[in-house]
Amino acid sequence: MSSVLCHGCPNASGLIVLTLLAAATTRYTVIVLEEVSASWDPSCNQGCISTHLSGAPTWNDPDLIDAIRNYFLLPPLRIPDASPADVSTFVWREVADWSRMQKKLLELWKDQPPGTFVEVGVVDGLFMSQTLLLERNLNWTGLLIEPDPRSFSRLRQSRRNATVTDFAVVPKVPPGAEVNHGSKVYVKGAPLSTLLLAAKMTRVDLLTIATGTSDDRRKVTDVIGSDRGFDVKSILIQYQRDLLSKNPYPQVKGYVYDMGRSSLLVRLYWKRTHCHPLEGNECKRQNYFDLTEGCSRYICDGHAVVWSF
Structure with missing residues (x-):
């Protein structure tokens, strides 16, 4: 990430946050914005921010991951609803x-x-x-x-x-x-x-x-x-x-x-x-909508019996 002298510019974490805000979606479809409003810090003009946002974000960047963790992952409420559900x-x-x-x-x-x-x-x-x-x-x-x-x-x-x-x-x-x-x-x-x-x-x-x-x-x-x-x-x-x-x-x-x-x-x-084949498999139809029969049986994760094909 480029180093630019600019009084009042966001620190490294702030710049990562601004970079995140440059990535946008239409519900679940990506639109990457070219510019971000400088309203985060009035003393830093648009040109300063654009310099830091040049290029695509590196998704495995540790600073980016830390910024998501610190700013955009919200922990559970202090008293969550723990009542059983029917x-x-x-x-x-x-x-x-x-x-x-x-x-x-x-x-x-x-x-x-x-x-x-x-x-x-x-x-x-x-x-x-x-x-x-x-x-x-x-x-x-x-x-x-x-x-x-x-x-x-x-x-x-x-x-x-x-x-x-x-x-x-x-x-x-x-x-x-x-x-x-x-x-x-x-x-x-x-x-x-x-x-x-x-x-x-x-x-x-x-x-x-x-x-x-x-x-x-x-x-x-x-x-x-x-x-x-x-x-x-x-x-x-x-x-x-x-x-x-x-x-x-x-x-x-x-x-x-x-x-x-x-x-x-x-x-x-x-x-x-996490799955291991079981012996003695026999083909069988599992559901009314199945177009083929399950002919392979596995034990998965040590406790789940799974039919596949």
Whole structure:
């Protein structure tokens, strides 16, 4: 980062924050701004700030990661809502097999130590959250990500026992890239790997993503590669219906697809390095919507029996 003499300019952390504000999204789509308002410090003119912001940010820069950790990751409230939750009480329980998946997740981890989660696209922290019952009933905690300003405001009021951030998860793109979907809502954006490093989360039991776009798998590839330094044991992806009509069984490299616990729109995957094949496999149809039979059986993470193909 360039060194410029300018009375009243932000310090290194402040400049990193300004750099973050230069990255913006339209909901979950990146727009990189060329200039940032100098309102942060009236004594530092626009030219001074632009000098520091020249070039694209380096997402693994330690100063950048520290700035996200210090300014944009909000810890749980002092008294979070720890009351147990009953899946049958939620009005959206029948939407997209939500209640069915929640029952399976609770059954899967009920006898295991409390785990850690990352949920991308958590909305208000309540509506169809894939981690709410794990948190309330099994004492899990983790990171909740929601960039929409209105939803994020409600997320802060939901009293979740987890760290929250209003960043958007975006793939690594060159500066200046712009794709428009509807009206523009400018929010901060960074790759998921940068946010997890800022949260000091390199080991995750469950990563779930549902942003309403068709490229959710691409948004998590920087943390699920074997050479990235992250260990994400399981992934839960909610797909769009039109995508599934073309590819009923999307694959995730390095992961085993769990036919037994997946639903029509929600797919559960297990990291292959945490899974071991079981003997005596027999092919069987898992769900009414399956177009093929599960012929491979694994024990994953030492406690989950997984059918794949």
